[in-house]
Amino acid sequence: MDKVISYIIPCYRSENTLGNVISEIEESMNKISGYDYEIVCINDGSPDNTWQTIKELSTVHKKLIGINFAKNFGQHAALMAGLRRSKGDIVICLDDDGQTPANEAYKLIDAIETGADAVYARYEHKKHSIFRNFGSAMNEWMAHVMIGKPKELYVSSYFAARRFVVDEMCRYKGSYPYVIGLVLRTTRNIVNVDVNHRAREIGSSGYTFSKLIKLWMNGFTAFSIVPLRVATLSGSIFACVGFLYGIFTIIKKLVLGDQLDILPLGFSALMSVMVFMGGMLMLMVGLAGEYIGRSYISLNDDPQYVVRDVIGEETKVEKDN
Structure with missing residues (x-):
């Protein structure tokens, strides 16, 4: 045949x-x-x-x-x-x-x-x-x-x-x-x-x-699920960077005192970090929402x-x- x-x-x-x-x-x-x-x-x-x-x-x-x-x-x-x-x-x-x-x-x-x-x-x-x-x-x-x-x-x-x-x-x-x-x-x-x-x-x-x-x-x-793992890894990295930057800020304050308080440049740097971190967080939340939404649609046949x-x-x- x-x-x-x-x-x-x-x-x-x-x-x-x-x-x-x-x-x-x-x-x-x-x-x-x-x-x-x-x-x-x-x-x-x-x-x-x-x-x-x-x-x-x-x-x-x-x-x-x-x-x-x-x-x-x-x-x-x-x-x-x-x-x-x-x-x-x-x-x-x-x-x-x-x-x-x-x-x-x-x-x-x-x-x-x-x-x-x-x-x-x-x-x-x-x-x-x-x-x-x-x-x-x-x-x-x-x-x-x-x-x-x-x-x-x-x-x-x-x-x-x-x-x-x-x-x-x-x-x-x-x-x-x-x-x-x-x-x-x-x-x-x-x-x-x-x-x-x-x-x-x-x-x-x-x-x-x-x-x-x-x-x-x-x-x-x-x-x-690689995108979710990338999001988790990115979050962990940024959390560590933020923690280390906090330690650096404390040490700088103890060593230099108020000598750098008059510099307004920190505001721009702070805003840049906030905007970048906010964008990353929204991206990760949106990615998780995409997975959840697709799971919901699939459950509804x-x-x-x-x-x-x-x-x-x-x-x-x-x-x-």
């Missing part, structure tokens, strides 16, 4: 690009023997005609399943919906804009078949904008520092994983999914393969600065996503997660 490959494609503003991606997947799979496949497209509340495009494509491509969100929940929520719907022995996630080459999916499949639990595409030359590349670099740094990603491992939106890894990822019911965090807590048998990265031919990236900040916050707060419609064969799927 042939193994099944599931392709997961989060879709946002991709009415003009998705058809080419689907066709490329089908052409590639026709060249690979021993595998069957399915394609799961998730419309993440796109404001254009992406959902209509998915419905039209499903009438031509019989292996296509479409999931339509009730509103925009973000790329990682869309990935989770696709992962839960997928049935493949190997699951491949890729972008909807054609920049991640579907015709090189065989490289990811080969890496899985040779023993890896998960494999990420690595690009020698990325064709993203400067802003997007900066966001990716920050995401790499954050994943390394906060959740223990190996420094030599490159992560991207184009990756593949074995079924057991996907099943473990799908057990996560929290309101703020972060896919690389779920992969890393499941396995460390992860490798990279080199693929080409194409320039975007149509449209622009759907990632805005606010979405990147939201993604980083998910990584900070959902899978790591805020859904990762809400599905409005499903099309394609075998349309039974979890509605709320």
